[in-house]
Amino acid sequence: MARAIRPIPELYEAARAGERRALGRLLTKVERGGDEADRISELAHPDAGRAHIVGITGAPGAGKSTLVSRLVSDLVTGGKRPAVLAVDPSSPLTGGAILGDRIRIDEGNDPGEAPSSFIRSMATRGHSGGLALAVPLAVRLFDAVGYDPVIIETVGVGQVEVDVVGAADTAVVVMTPGMGDAVQANKAGLLEVADVFVVNKADRPGALDVRRDLDLMLDLSHMTGQESDTGYRPPIVMASALNGDGNDEVWAAVDAHLAHLDETGSRQARRQHRIRTEVRARLEQAMARAADDAMNAPDGATWLGQAERAEIAPTQATQHLLHVLLQPTKEVPS
């Protein structure tokens, strides 16, 4: 029996009323991108803007999922409604899905129950640059339907992850002993984006060395970090996510950073930076699509053919193609 297809505004209202399945459907559309995703963005936009957006990154195996799952339980106990977006740029099958199942089981949520937390893993499914569009939109949706905080967990410490996490209100970088993590983090540019450092697996030998290395690097780089101009130095919190030690301190540091953002007015600056980054990513994607269209358009193909036969220089073909590309074909929506 075919199930009725619910229109997007109806799904959105259901998600706002707490229906998990409706939110899940919307997130699937967000992940797919395109017109439906744009529609969701426009619906969610007026209702969003309240949630504290927290990014968590660190090398695979650092204990991010363990930590996040603990934090989520604590937040729910404290009366919050956290959402987690586990971002994996490479694979559609991530630990995020496993984490989600684990937390759902822990909480005993059933589909009809008002959700106190929501965990979703997201992959690009082969679309490069897709995350740059899908992540901010998924975060906006979580925010709009009432989740706060919205936690973004990444799988690794590549450029994509650094970008994603660096765009959060609060960026948490998780390190562990014995992996040369402090040096790696420095290389990956994490010192610049981190607002809170967590040295996890503090139950293992070498944790204090990581702390010392980090401290030293922060000294040398003369307090880099996004808030350095406001005199903020990212704190280093020792934790053992596995047995829960230091988890309260981790969240206290995250909260303290948010308070700092609010005091200094930097939260608005972060929001603007995020919007700018999202608009740029959308523009770049639209331009890339337009470039392909221009090369396939009859006029464009003619110029391209001439360049291919070396009758004109590629630069000349490009100039002509730019004209084709910039032909106004679509009306600008009001």
Ligand SMILES: Nc1nc2c(ncn2[C@@H]2O[C@H](COP(=O)(O)OP(=O)(O)O)[C@@H](O)[C@H]2O)c(=O)[nH]1
């Ligand atoms: N000894 C120790 N192991 C931990 C701690 N936190 C996580 N782990 C273990 O480290 C492994 C990787 O954890 P996971 O949360 O999946 O890491 P992720 O890849 O960063 O998400 C798992 O086997 C965890 O049980 C900790 O504080 N101490």
Ligand SMILES: [Mg+2]
């Ligand atoms: Mg994980």
